Each structure stands twice: as C-alpha cells, then as structure tokens.
Amino acid sequence: MYNAKYIIPGLIIFALLFTFPFWYNLGAVTYEPVELELPEDFDDCIESTEFMRTEHMKLLDEWRDIYVRDGYQLYWSELKEQYFLMSLTKTCMDCHDNKEDFCDRCHDQTAVDPYCWDCHHTEP
Amino acid sequence: MNSNRRKFIKIAGLAALGWSICPPLAGARTSRYKRIEEGLRAERWAMAIDTAKLTQEVMDRAIAACHELHNVPKIENDQNIKWIWVETFYNLIYDQSHPFLQERQLPVLTLCNHCDNPPCVRVCPTKATFSREDGIVLMDFHRCIGCRFCMAGCPYGARSFNYFDPKLFLNEDDMNRDFPARDMGVVEKCEFCAHLLDQGERPACVEAAEGALFFGDVRDPDSEVRQVLRERYSLVRKPKLGTEPQVYYLI
Numbered sequence: 001m002y003n004a005k006y007i008i009p010g011l012i013i014f015a016l017l018f019t020f021p022f023w024y025n026l027g028a029v030t031y032e033p034v035e036l037e038l039p040e041d042f043d044d045c046i047e048s049t050e051f052m053r054t055e056h057m058k059l060l061d062e063w064r065d066i067y068v069r070d071g072y073q074l075y076w077s078e079l080k081e082q083y084f085l086m087s088l089t090k091t092c093m094d095c096h097d098n099k100e101d102f103c104d105r106c107h108d109q110t111a112v113d114p115y116c117w118d119c120h121h122t123e124p
Numbered sequence: 125m126n127s128n129r130r131k132f133i134k135i136a137g138l139a140a141l142g143w144s145i146c147p148p149l150a151g152a153r154t155s156r157y158k159r160i161e162e163g164l165r166a167e168r169w170a171m172a173i174d175t176a177k178l179t180q181e182v183m184d185r186a187i188a189a190c191h192e193l194h195n196v197p198k199i200e201n202d203q204n205i206k207w208i209w210v211e212t213f214y215n216l217i218y219d220q221s222h223p224f225l226q227e228r229q230l231p232v233l234t235l236c237n238h239c240d241n242p243p244c245v246r247v248c249p250t251k252a253t254f255s256r257e258d259g260i261v262l263m264d265f266h267r268c269i270g271c272r273f274c275m276a277g278c279p280y281g282a283r284s285f286n287y288f289d290p291k292l293f294l295n296e297d298d299m300n301r302d303f304p305a306r307d308m309g310v311v312e313k314c315e316f317c318a319h320l321l322d323q324g325e326r327p328a329c330v331e332a333a334e335g336a337l338f339f340g341d342v343r344d345p346d347s348e349v350r351q352v353l354r355e356r357y358s359l360v361r362k363p364k365l366g367t368e369p370q371v372y373y374l375i
Contacts, residue, residue: 089304
C-alpha cells in the first residue's frame with residue numbers, strides 16, 4: 001500500500017471522530033420512561049394505550065384537518081364503541097386535566113415542544 | 125416447472141383484480157367520522173343586515189357577542205383585531221354614495237362577506253383560507269404562515285393580522301374556553317360562526333342583534349334571507365369586482 005503510514009492513522013482518526021457520539025455518550029444517563037399521572041376515572045383512552053402512546057400526534061393532526069377543513073366533528077372509537085367530539089380542549093384535556101403531569105412530563109423527557117397550547121386551552 | 129406465459133398472465137390478472145377490489149371492501153365499514161346531527165346545513169349561507177334597525181346599542185351588542193365568543197382582543201391602536209365592526213355608509217358602499225352623504229354618518233355593521241368568488245382564497249399560498257361546501261370562507265389557523273396576501277386580496281378590509289400575541293390583550297380568566305385563541309403572526313376574520321352552525325346554533329351576532337340581522341340559506345327560496353331580500357331593496361359591497369359577496373345590506 002502506498003503511504004500506509006499516513007492513510008492508516010488517518011483512517012483511525014476518521015473512525016474515532018465518526019463514532020464520537022457513540023463513545024462520548026457511553027455510560028451517560030439512558031432514557032427512562034416517565035411516570036405519568038393518568039386520569040383515575042377511566043381504564044382506557046379512546047384507543048389502546050399503545051396506539052395513543054405512539055400515534056396520538058398523528059391522530060390529533062388528522063382530527064384538526066377533518067374538523068376544520070372537512071367539517072366532521074365526531075370520531076368513532078373502535079375501542080370504546082362510541083363517538084367522541086374531536087376537540088383537544090373539550091375531549092382530551094377534559095380527562096387529562098393536568099397538562100404538567102401528563103403532557104409536559106413526556107414531552108420534556110423526549111425534548112419535543114408542541115405548540116398546541118399556544119392557542120388551545122388547557123382546560124375546558 | 126409447469127409454468128408458461130399464458131398461466132402467468134392469468135394469475136397476474138386475477139391478482140390485479142383482487143388488489144383493486146379488496147381495499148374498497150375493507151374500507152366499506154362505517155366511516156370513522158360523523159357530523160353532529162343537530163348541525164344546521166345550507167347550500168349557501170348568507171346574511172342580510174337591516175340598516176334601518178341598526179342602533180348603536182344593537183351594533184355594540186353584536187360586536188361584543190362575537191368578540192367575546194371568539195376571544196378577539198381589543199388593541200388600542202391601528203393594529204386592532206376586528207371580526208365585525210362599524211363603518212359609515214359612505215365608506216362602506218362608496219360606489220353607491222355621493223359627497224353629501226358624508227354629512228350623515230349612517231353607521232353600519234359590517235363583517236366578512238363570505239364571497240362566492242373569494243380573492244383571499246385564491247391568493248392564499250398554503251390554502252389556510254378556503255371555501256367550505258356551504259360557502260363559508262373559513263380560516264385554518266394551523267396552516268396560516270402570516271404572509272398577509274389574503275389581506276391584500278380582500279377588497280373589504282375584513283381581515284386582521286395578529287401583530288402581537290393576542291393573549292397579551294386578553295384576560296386569561298375571561299377567555300371563552302369553547303374557542304381557541306390565536307398566536308402571533310396569523311390572520312383572522314369572521315367565520316359566520318361555522319363552529320356554532322355545526323352544533324346547531326345560529327351565529328352569535330345574529331342572536332345578539334335580535335332581528336336586525338337575518339341569516340339563512342340564500343339558495344332556499346323560503347329562507348328568511350330570501351324572504352327579506354324579496355321584500356326590501358338591498359345592496360352588496362363593490363359588486364363590480366365580481367367577488368359575489370353574500371352579506372346583503374337592506375336599505
């Protein structure tokens with residue numbers, strides 16, 4: 001190999017720099033699921049917990065388009081077998097009445113900053 | 125292998141047929157979304173404003189009802205937000221006015237015209253403002269990027285821009301929880317109380333004005349708007365522009 005004495009140290013330095021985020025964070029604090037304060041009156045949300053955990057943002061995004069643009073107001077919940085008003089304030093925040101201990105805890109932990117409540121009320 | 129071209133094409137054809145039939149079958153169950161049954165429906169909503177019945181008290185009541193319902197702030201400068209407001213007849217319908225009308229103030233209540241051919245909708249680059257099937261020109265605040273093209277496009281000055289965070293001018297405790305607030309940098313205007321109509325109620329200003337405002341389906345010959353338009357002489361603002369406004373002023 002030509003110039004091996006330059007290339008091999010160069011490759012090693014490159015590999016070290018490239019993997020910097022991995023070895024820098026070795027032993028750092030790992031992600032821990034947060035304890036959320038759930039509404040006491042109900043066992044389930046309008047869909048399964050797993051669905052709500054991973055898809056609630058997509059559901060809300062769909063709701064706002066369907067409600068504002070398509071003129072539908074009610075959402076059929078397969079789990080609860082009933083219609084719910086598609087409203088962040090009047091439906092979601094009616095049960096999840098503690099934004100700090102439910103919404104914010106998880107959002108803070110995952111470092112997301114949704115701007116829903118810049119306009120929408122936190123309590124009905 | 126016992127396979128030939130003819131057999132392959134047959135199977136592929138059947139598969140394509142199945143593919144095209146199955147998704148509609150799967151989606152044939154009841155839709156997940158429904159309208160509120162009590163909601164008021166119309167082919168084309170319209171309003172008639174009886175200028176003869178507009179006293180200062182009636183107009184103030186209508187404005188207060190609207191602005192309280194929709195959390196519209198009152199800002200004491202030229203960057204105020206207005207959904208429904210008072211304009212003199214001379215300014216409002218200037219193409220039907222003459223200079224001597226300036227001597228009479230003739231204040232008239234005015235609001236978004238919910239045009240059949242709305243220029244604001246045409247110029248909006250994000251489709252944040254759009255025409256509903258029932259003719260209401262609605263704002264989707266989520267999509268508004270605050271470019272203000274719609275304000276330039278609207279020939280009636282019906283739109284207001286939030287130069288500030290409107291919540292700075294609203295009392296948190298007095299805010300109406302049934303309707304969201306807005307954020308800085310979005311445009312807002314009258315919505316013909318689309319959210320109330322969907323729940324089966326008439327617009328707040330119509331209720332508050334107690335007979336000075338008529339509201340109904342302009343395509344329905346028996347609606348109160350059509351009846352009053354048959355009986356009285358009426359004007360619309362800037363008809364030559366071809367925007368086809370749907371707020372009629374009874375003279």
